[in-house]
Amino acid sequence: MKLIAPAKINLYLEIIGNRPDGYHELVMILQSIDLADEIELHSISDETIRVHCSHPQVPTDKSNLIYRAAELMATKFPQALAKHGGVEITLNKHIPVAAGLAGGSTNAAAVLVGIDLLWNLGLTQTELEDLGAILGSDVPFCVAGGTVIATGRGEQLSPLPSLDHIYIVLGKYRSLEVSTAWAYTTYRQEFGSTYLQDTNDLAARAAAVHSGPIVKAILEKDAVAIAQKLHNDLEKVVLPSYPQVLQLRELFASQPGVIGTMMSGSGPSVFALCETQQQAEQIQQQVRQIIPDEDLELFVTRTIAHGVKVDS
Ligand SMILES: C[C@](O)(CO)[C@H](O)COP(=O)(O)OP(=O)(O)OC[C@H]1O[C@@H](n2ccc(N)nc2=O)[C@H](O)[C@@H]1O
Numbered sequence: 001m002k003l004i005a006p007a008k009i010n011l012y013l014e015i016i017g018n019r020p021d022g023y024h025e026l027v028m029i030l031q032s033i034d035l036a037d038e039i040e041l042h043s044i045s046d047e048t049i050r051v052h053c054s055h056p057q058v059p060t061d062k063s064n065l066i067y068r069a070a071e072l073m074a075t076k077f078p079q080a081l082a083k084h085g086g087v088e089i090t091l092n093k094h095i096p097v098a099a100g101l102a103g104g105s106t107n108a109a110a111v112l113v114g115i116d117l118l119w120n121l122g123l124t125q126t127e128l129e130d131l132g133a134i135l136g137s138d139v140p141f142c143v144a145g146g147t148v149i150a151t152g153r154g155e156q157l158s159p160l161p162s163l164d165h166i167y168i169v170l171g172k173y174r175s176l177e178v179s180t181a182w183a184y185t186t187y188r189q190e191f192g193s194t195y196l197q198d199t200n201d202l203a204a205r206a207a208a209v210h211s212g213p214i215v216k217a218i219l220e221k222d223a224v225a226i227a228q229k230l231h232n233d234l235e236k237v238v239l240p241s242y243p244q245v246l247q248l249r250e251l252f253a254s255q256p257g258v259i260g261t262m263m264s265g266s267g268p269s270v271f272a273l274c275e276t277q278q279q280a281e282q283i284q285q286q287v288r289q290i291i292p293d294e295d296l297e298l299f300v301t302r303t304i305a306h307g308v309k310v311d312s
């Protein structure tokens with residue numbers, strides 16, 4: 001079985017409070033993009049989990065989110081494991097690693113969906129999302145995909161009408177990795193005093209985003225209005241610490257045809273929104289001429305309406 005595991009960008013990321021579990025209360029708008037990994041998955045006779053990936057930055061031991069997703073399914077469904085045997089999983093990596101694009105999260109989501117099908121478990125999407133939440137805050141979204149408002153620590157999903165064919169130029173320096181935990185911890189240290197405390201205030205803030213300008217623009221499929229309302233609180237701590245990311249963001253913003261630009265998630269990926277594929281390709285070429293450094297990976301991709309799916 002072969003599955004497609006799309007990456008994501010954050011069109012909106014607001015940190016609104018602390019949680020008792022040490023995570024942050026968020027209001028986000030997550031968007032699936034065409035840049036994706038491929039996951040091949042098949043049953044093997046013994047009850048083991050084998051992970052293969054040739055990417056130098058991706059571990060193939062038990063720390064890999066692919067392994068952890070398969071292990072979770074084996075733990076939750078021991079009878080199915082005994083009946084069908086273990087799984088051998090091969091990851092063909094295209095999504096930059098530790099980039100703010102949910103690379104590991106979407107791989108985990110693909111394994112949950114794939115094993116559900118392989119073992120004929122018949123799990124609902126909500127059940128798969130709930131299993132995903134055990135593995136990481138972005139995994140439930142990666143199961144669902146499309147255009148979604150996410151609250152809580154990112155696992156409470158409220159789907160929006162999907163955006164597709166908004167074109168994107170995405171840039172990530174191979175040598176840069178940003179720890180998501182570092183970004184949130186640093187944000188808390190610097191801005192934690194602004195956090196909302198009361199549950200009702202948190203709910204009111206989430207509702208305000210739901211009825212606010214960027215969701216209105218999404219409902220109207222107004223790409224220019226969406227691009228003007230992009231937001232990411234984590235830029236406040238990542239950009240000052242990573243000047244190359246700030247430089248790339250400013251370079252994107254200066255290119256004709258770019259309607260908006262933002263860092264994705266905890267970075268260091270930066271994306272620029274464009275209205276046509278031709279504009280995106282021209283911007284990619286222009287940026288490559290300005291920054292010939294091969295350390296900078298540049299992609300042209302687009303918004304899509306789905307998350308993890310079986311490759312037809
Ligand atoms: C930055 C984003 O990618 C935006 O979509 C997500 O918020 C992070 O999603 P993720 O990488 O799946 O996050 P997890 O693997 O669950 O958590 C990684 C670390 O990020 C921090 N974290 C994550 C989510 C959240 N709501 N609050 C947090 O403080 C925690 O320190 C946690 O230990």
Ligand SMILES: Nc1ncnc2c1ncn2[C@@H]1O[C@H](COP(=O)(O)OP(=O)(O)OP(=O)(O)O)[C@@H](O)[C@H]1O
Pocket residue numbers: 057058059063064065066091096097098099100101102103104105107108138180265266267
């Ligand atoms: N399947 C996987 N693919 C990529 N990285 C993985 C995987 N499994 C574990 N990792 C580890 O997870 C770390 C974070 O990688 P990942 O690509 O998921 O970050 P990310 O895209 O920033 O995630 P998010 O946007 O959810 O914060 C990497 O440093 C890598 O060592």
